[in-house]
Amino acid sequence: MSSVRSFEAGDVDAVADLFQRLLRKTAEPANDDLKTYLRTLFIDFPAAEPDLRSRVHVRTDGSVSGFLGVLPVEMEFEGRRLKAANCGTFACDDREEDPFAGARLLRDVLAGPQDLSFTETSNDVSTDMWRSMRATVLGPHSLEWLRMIKPASFALKAAAGRLSALRLFNPLARAADAILCRRGEKQNWSHYIPLAGKADAFVDEAVSDAEFADLCRQFVRHFPLRPAWDTPVLETMLGHATRKALHGERIQHVVKTRTGKAVGLYLYYGNPGDIGRTVQIMAAPGQEAIVIDRLMRDAHARGLVAIRGRTQPTLLQAMIGKKCAFLHTSSTIVHSRDPALLDAMANGRVFLNGLAGEGWTRLIGDRFG
């Protein structure tokens, strides 16, 4: 009979194959780099806990047909230490043959010893499954924000994803942007130009992983329900986030006052001419708008055509008026049997997404091999 059990080193090849076929949607066989990474992330990760493991669904013949990746996260709420299951990579084969495999995996994980479970990358099918388990979709965490910087180049870039020959029109798009972006002195949703404002009183500069980790720990403190990151774990996570070959150069900055006081930070990836991908924005309370402005200025100065990222309630609030577009691509969902935790999560008092999610892993945005 088929079963669900913990993910073990011997399952790595099969899970890597599922990842390639079902999530990366490629016929190329999984390479050693991907296999090693899956082992590093889901088996050897420093925060690993023996009773909170990734799970596999195994057919009657012993072969693996499904995987749900779980990363244990230590969190805290009102002085209590909590265990959380950060559930990400979710892939099941044989939907025709065994349509219950995904359901069994999710049910098994959610029945674990953790105080709460969450995912930030749930597609529509997974979202329905989570909902069936009485989980809660966090709307303000589930939107993708997008700030267009150069409209013609952005449109071309978006279309060239499907038809690469369109890249031949890049010079034309640049010329169109030069004309469009000269118009007016007000911000417009169609393009971005840095205007004089409060953000001028701040500077941003590159920081090491160690300093960035310290600042993350500092800025996360004002969220009542938050990850209780210890420095080695956070630095390990930032080490994973060093490279995202598919998303471009890593920009890891702190935003400071001119006197040197840190008010926020941001981490994004992007090359000139590309759409930047933001993994994390954090700020001291009330300084979110400044940090967002500094991020957009930096993206503009580097020649990105647009910048995007995932919302959090405080960021969403600060983005109003900044001419961002919002769309839904995947959902942040939480599950807990504790009403106080559910209340905190449903009412914007939790820090989730990005570093408290999957965004820092190489599984999102990196190339293997």
Next chain:
Amino acid sequence: MSDETKAAIRTFIVENFLFGDDSHPLPADLSLIDNDLIDSTGILELVGFLEERFGVQVADADIVPTNLDTIERIAGFIARKQAA
């Protein structure tokens, strides 16, 4: 297994997977999987209903087509659980 159990399961399926359309014949031996009436999402809803309505605990290993693919099998599964 009682007709009452089968009727309750049938009502749940009609309401939740057939959107209230009770003109569907839905014989007790109809495969819910083969007829695309139930999938990974639906099975979680069904299991939640069975646990709540019949006061049984459904273990992970119980969630297999042998137990849950037809109204007849579901009713038999509930009867075995209640007798255990």
